[in-house]
Amino acid sequence: MLSVAEAQARILADLVPTGPELVPLADSWGRIAATDIFARLDNPPADVSSMDGYAVRAADCMPDSILSLVGESPAGHPFSGQVGPGETVRIYTGSLVPDGADAILIQENAHEDQKAVTVTVPPASGQYIRRRGQDFAQGQIVVPAGRALTARDIGLAAAANHAWVPVHRRPVVAILSTGDEIALPGEPIAPGGIANSNTPMLAALVRACGGIPVMLPSARDTTSDIARLAQGIETADLLLTAGGASVGRYDLVQQGLEQIGLSVDFWKIAMRPGKPLMHGRIGRVPVLGLPGNPVAALVCGLVFALPAIRTLAGHTTPHLPEDLASLGGDLPENDRRADYLRATLSRAPDGGLIATAFSRQDSAMLHILARSEALIMRPPHASPARAGEPCRIIRLDTLSI
Numbered sequence: 047m048l049s050v051a052e053a054q055a056r057i058l059a060d061l062v063p064t065g066p067e068l069v070p071l072a073d074s075w076g077r078i079a080a081t082d083i084f085a086r087l088d089n090p091p092a093d094v095s096s097m098d099g100y101a102v103r104a105a106d107c108m109p110d111s112i113l114s115l116v117g118e119s120p121a122g123h124p125f126s127g128q129v130g131p132g133e134t135v136r137i138y139t140g141s142l143v144p145d146g147a148d149a150i151l152i153q154e155n156a157h158e159d160q161k162a163v164t165v166t167v168p169p170a171s172g173q174y175i176r177r178r179g180q181d182f183a184q185g186q187i188v189v190p191a192g193r194a195l196t197a198r199d200i201g202l203a204a205a206a207n208h209a210w211v212p213v214h215r216r217p218v219v220a221i222l223s224t225g226d227e228i229a230l231p232g233e234p235i236a237p238g239g240i241a242n243s244n245t246p247m248l249a250a251l252v253r254a255c256g257g258i259p260v261m262l263p264s265a266r267d268t269t270s271d272i273a274r275l276a277q278g279i280e281t282a283d284l285l286l287t288a289g290g291a292s293v294g295r296y297d298l299v300q301q302g303l304e305q306i307g308l309s310v311d312f313w314k315i316a317m318r319p320g321k322p323l324m325h326g327r328i329g330r331v332p333v334l335g336l337p338g339n340p341v342a343a344l345v346c347g348l349v350f351a352l353p354a355i356r357t358l359a360g361h362t363t364p365h366l367p368e369d370l371a372s373l374g375g376d377l378p379e380n381d382r383r384a385d386y387l388r389a390t391l392s393r394a395p396d397g398g399l400i401a402t403a404f405s406r407q408d409s410a411m412l413h414i415l416a417r418s419e420a421l422i423m424r425p426p427h428a429s430p431a432r433a434g435e436p437c438r439i440i441r442l443d444t445l446s447i
């Protein structure tokens with residue numbers, strides 16, 4: 047069985063990010079920049095005042111100096127003349143500093159009367175002047191390719207005079223749940239049936255990764271139904287299946303998809319939950335076969351589908367970040383499968399995180415999954431661990447997944 051890291055590497059190996067599309071800047075939150083975005087101008091565009099007051103020549107300003115007020119430079123209406131010796135121009139925050147001036151005398155440090163401005167506290171040369179281009183210069187990269195645009199990036203790109211930005215097209219991810227027992231949530235459920243939790247849960251995961259989920263109708267446990275429902279998959283960027291991945295007589299996802307050209311890259315990995323994970327391709331479309339147990343489907347979704355979708359979406363750092371915590375309870379020795387234990391988080395007196403595994407780790411228990419704040423990662427063959435020892439975790443409380 048493959049290790050988690052080998053499986054991740056093979057899944058990501060030949061994924062190609064989607065191509066670019068232009069979107070209005072105001073709609074670009076969370077989208078991934080498809081190219082470097084360059085400043086189209088200097089910011090500030092010229093030397094400007096950072097305070098309300100008077101543009102002066104610092105050398106003219108001593109306590110009680112009297113300057114002659116020769117004009118005004120409101121923001122957006124630059125003063126066209128020069129500030130000559132002994133002269134000053136009224137100025138405001140964001141106004142262009144007129145030629146000749148080299149400092150701003152803030153109005154709290156001056157007294158104006160009948161076109162005469164008396165200095166009370168002189169400014170230093172250069173004081174309260176924001177220099178042209180001190181924020182960014184024309185031609186400078188303001189948003190690098192591969193960055194998920196934040197509100198701050200959008201503000202920056204707007205200041206750099208962009209109305210449209212090139213971003214990666216959202217990857218289309220088809221989701222196919224399988225199983226005769228699966229019913230649409232809200233529908234009457236036949237004896238032995240179960241509501242389909244995987245499809246809406248995986249659709250939400252796809253959205254959280256920046257993709258567009260396409261929820262296919264659930265397939266019956268026959269190869270022909272699985273093949274029928276996955277037809278047309280060539281228009282998607284990724285196919286996620288859930289269920290039918292294991293070894294039972296009715297676990298037919300591979301055989302069904304082989305009818306429409308699936309070639310399997312690997313099947314089964316050393317991980318709990320998630321042992322029967324499958325990876326392959328139908329034509330150019332990558333396929334991830336997730337286990338049907340909903341916890342296994344979601345954990346494999348986080349560990350494998352999330353980085354795959356993020357890579358397709360153009361992210362340059364596709365994996366979920368890992369954190370360190372200390373164990374809130376003892377853990378037994380691990381077997382050969384990497385374990386992802388559902389856990390709660392609390393804070394130690396020193397502020398550090400404490401991760402405490404739930405006593406029940408059944409991969410069908412969605413309520414525990416929904417209440418989990420972290421996954422404790424236990425490597426294969428880990429020795430028994432004591433409360434207080436360090437452990438690696440994936441935080442779920444900071445994700446909206």
Ligand SMILES: Nc1nc2c(c(=O)[nH]1)N[C@H]1C(S)=C(S)[C@@H](COP(=O)(O)OP(=O)(O)OC[C@H]3O[C@@H](n4cnc5c(N)ncnc54)[C@H](O)[C@@H]3O)O[C@H]1N2
Nearest residue numbers: 223241242243244245289290291292297321337338339342
């Ligand atoms: N003899 C063995 N049996 C099993 C093994 C094994 O190695 N040898 N592996 C186990 C592991 S690990 C997992 S995980 C499951 C995965 O099985 P499948 O992927 O084939 O999933 P199903 O059998 O179709 O379903 C499992 C379970 O999950 C429920 N399910 C399925 N789809 C949904 C859905 N969309 N929404 C809600 N619940 C769903 C299904 O009813 C079953 O209860 O295999 C073990 N068996």
Ligand code: MOO
Nearest residue numbers: 319320321342409
């Ligand atoms: O390892 Mo299976 O993925 O839950 O029970």
